[in-house]
Structure formats: C-alpha cells, structure tokens
Amino acid sequence: MLHVAPPEIEMFSGANPAFTPGWAKLLPRLWGVLYVYRGTGSKQAIRDAEYVLSRDGFFGIFPEGGAWAEMIRPARPGAAYLAARTDAMILPVAFTGFKDVFPLRIRNQSKVTIRIGKPYGPVSVSGRGRERRQQLDELGDRIMREIADLLPDHLRGKFSSVPAVREKAKQVEDYPWETASWDEV
Secondary structure, eight states: OTTTSOTTOEEEEESSOTTOOGGGGHHHHHHTOEEEOTTSOOHHHHHHHHHHHHTTOOEEOOTTSOSSOSSOOOOOHHHHHHHHHHTOOBOOEEEEOGGGTSSOOTTOOOOOEEEEOOOBOOOOOOOOHHHHHHHHHHHHHHHHHHHHTTSOGGGOGGGOSOHHHHHHHHHTOSOOSSSOOGGGO
8 A cells, every 4th residue: 555655645554464474563663654453442543644634645554454355254343434424535456465465484475555535525424323423334334345346256245146155254254363374364
C-alpha cells in the first residue's frame, strides 16, 4: 500500500503483525505507522486516524483487520466507523500475491498485484446501539464488496459466484492471530 499511495499517507499496522518475519516488522516502524492492538478497540489509534482525516489527509486501512489472507474476509467495523464519522471518501484497493512474498527466499519471483477502484462517499450511518452497529456492518460489507469487484472470482470470498469459494470463505471468517499458517488462511 505504501508503494502506490501518496507519500503523505498514514496507515494502521497491527502492533503484532500476523505471519510476518521479524526483519519485515521493521518496515512499518521506519514508515511511522499508527499501531493497532487487535481486539482492544484501539481508541488512541481511532483518534489518530480521525485527526489525519479531519485535516483532509490520506489514511490507509485494511477493513478486514489485516492483510494475511488473499480471500476476501468480513470487514471489522473500524474502516466503516472512520469513514462515516469523518465524511472521508473511500478508495477501494485490492492486493493479490502477498502470501507468496513471505518467507522471502533467494530468487523469490513472487508478484503482488494492486488494483484500484473508483472512490465513493462520503457515507453516513445513523441510529444508536445495535441499529448503528448493523449499519456499520452493512457499510463494511459494501466496502468489501467494492474490493471484491477488483479481485478474481476465486478470491472474492462470500461475494464469489462460485459456491465452493463462498463455502471456503465461511472457513476463514475468524481472525487467526496466533496459530494459523498461510495454508490455513
């Protein structure tokens, strides 16, 4: 993402990136990303992102809470929450090929492909409590559908036209922070 984005983009990164070799964890630190502690709500990270967006800055976020699986996964509420709260435009971006990058090997010929969709927004949600959360989940679904449209059908998860892919998507909906390997996600 940092390779194709404007130089002034800010991004979230998991404080403990899943499936990332130790040396590669240095790259986000050098960039100066905003760290998210998964599963905590990361209130400071949300405030930092709101600050960037309130000043017409650029902010990158993986709506599904990470980039370890190529198949589309359900969105976490953070991206939808930020977009609705700040009136930020949404630019769908799809990546393929990540799982072939790590572990790096000599003569690694992996290829990451990046596809960029059309921006849309601003978006809004209303209501309170469960009603608001349902709207955020629907907006998260829309964001993921826009990204899915940029991917080959076998990577679109629940948005795929192939029943076997939709079934496989159900198996990778959980967030495997500790124990999963690339083959499982």
